[in-house]
Amino acid sequence: MRVLILGAGGLGSVLGGYLANTGVDVTLVGRPAHTEAITRDGLRITGRRGDLVITDNLTAVDQTAKATGHFDYLVLAVKGKDTAQALAEADGLRDVVSSALSVQNTVEKDATLAGWLGPDRVIGASTIEGGTLLEPGLVRNHLTAEVTAYFGELDGSCSARVDDLTTAFTNAGLPAMAVGNIEQVEWEKLAQIALAAAWSVTALGAIPGASVFEGMEVPEGAMYFVALAKDLLAVYRAKGYEPMNFFAPLSRLKELDALPTDEAIKFVIGQGKVMREKGNTGHPSMYEDVVRGRKTEVDFMLGPYVAAAEELAMDVPTLRVAYQIIKTVDGFLA
Ligand SMILES: NC(=O)c1ccc[n+]([C@@H]2O[C@H](COP(=O)([O-])OP(=O)(O)OC[C@H]3O[C@@H](n4cnc5c(N)ncnc54)[C@H](OP(=O)(O)O)[C@@H]3O)[C@@H](O)[C@H]2O)c1
Numbered sequence: 001m002r003v004l005i006l007g008a009g010g011l012g013s014v015l016g017g018y019l020a021n022t023g024v025d026v027t028l029v030g031r032p033a034h035t036e037a038i039t040r041d042g043l044r045i046t047g048r049r050g051d052l053v054i055t056d057n058l059t060a061v062d063q064t065a066k067a068t069g070h071f072d073y074l075v076l077a078v079k080g081k082d083t084a085q086a087l088a089e090a091d092g093l094r095d096v097v098s099s100a101l102s103v104q105n106t107v108e109k110d111a112t113l114a115g116w117l118g119p120d121r122v123i124g125a126s127t128i129e130g131g132t133l134l135e136p137g138l139v140r141n142h143l144t145a146e147v148t149a150y151f152g153e154l155d156g157s158c159s160a161r162v163d164d165l166t167t168a169f170t171n172a173g174l175p176a177m178a179v180g181n182i183e184q185v186e187w188e189k190l191a192q193i194a195l196a197a198a199w200s201v202t203a204l205g206a207i208p209g210a211s212v213f214e215g216m217e218v219p220e221g222a223m224y225f226v227a228l229a230k231d232l233l234a235v236y237r238a239k240g241y242e243p244m245n246f247f248a249p250l251s252r253l254k255e256l257d258a259l260p261t262d263e264a265i266k267f268v269i270g271q272g273k274v275m276r277e278k279g280n281t282g283h284p285s286m287y288e289d290v291v292r293g294r295k296t297e298v299d300f301m302l303g304p305y306v307a308a309a310e311e312l313a314m315d316v317p318t319l320r321v322a323y324q325i326i327k328t329v330d331g332f333l334a
Pocket residue numbers: 006007008009010011012029030031062077078079080082085086089103104105106127128129130131132133285297
């Protein structure tokens with residue numbers, strides 16, 4: 001199997017690195033400092049699965065034009081704002097790529113890829129595996145789940161290519177599942193990440209190191225968390241979906257949906273306490289983007305839910321205000 005990762009930053013390098021480590025032939029396309037460090041010293045991964053240096057089965061290039069041969073899968077892993085540019089640069093790959101999928105946190109990505117490569121060559125995908133680029137050549141793998149990646153045909157059918165991809169990820173230590181409802185998984189993952197991202201940016205501001213979990217223990221923080229969750233879940237349900245906690249145990253959308261507001265607030269405070277006591281210190285990437293002064297993925301992570309609420313004529317005041325605040329902040333970021 002040959003895989004090309006378009007956008008080898010935090011997540012793309014972690015996925016590509018683990019796949020290469022188990023014999024998949026991987027080409028990473030990323031920025032020059034990172035790809036040069038990998039070519040020189042190998043890709044270093046630190047974090048949940050220990051420390052690894054990957055040199056075999058791995059090619060790193062700084063331009064898609066330098067990627068050679070045929071690829072079974074192209075995995076799009078740039079941030080949403082960079083998609084158009086990355087796909088334009090990758091124009092020459094369309095004849096040498098069989099199928100494409102995106103691990104980005106958004107939902108319109110499949111239509112974007114279908115427009116680039118043709119709908120029959122696109123696979124739906126969603127993952128919660130965590131990756132952060134620490135320095136050129138070094139990434140941290142900070143998050144995983146019992147099933148960390150889902151793949152599926154957009155029409156819900158079974159296919160050999162989805163099964164092959166699922167097997168390759170699972171063999172690489174990234175437990176994956178082939179599903180017939182990938183669109184639902186993508187929308188639910190988006191609700192989960194939109195909640196965490198929007199809450200942390202608007203509740204914690206841009207205070208470096210402010211603890212997500214301590215914030216959840218503040219009663220007002222928990223009340224706001226629940227109001228935001230209930231708005232997102234109302235839209236999710238109105239689209240015809242039922243919360244499934246696909247990324248359990250990290251996902252708690254089922255509980256937030258089922259519990260009455262007062263109970264849900266106590267639940268969030270309890271979750272904050274448990275996570276803090278376990279020593280969790282992570283932040284959603286949108287919070288990190290704001291702290292670092294980088295443009296966020298607000299239109300990709302919150303935009304689809306805001307647009308769906310508008311289409312469905314739904315009143316989601318907390319979601320709308322969170323979106324308006326982040327859009328305002330985003331306007332000041334480069
Ligand atoms: N990281 C996670 O844990 C995680 C988990 C699930 C889903 N996701 C989603 O996955 C996507 C990627 O996230 P990430 O955190 O991995 O982002 P990231 O660390 O910023 O990685 C993207 C990388 O692609 C590079 N890039 C952008 N345009 C390029 C181009 N035209 N050619 C070559 N390289 C290019 C970026 O360089 P510059 O920084 O110089 O632009 C960056 O190094 C996002 O949509 C995110 O929401 C992330």
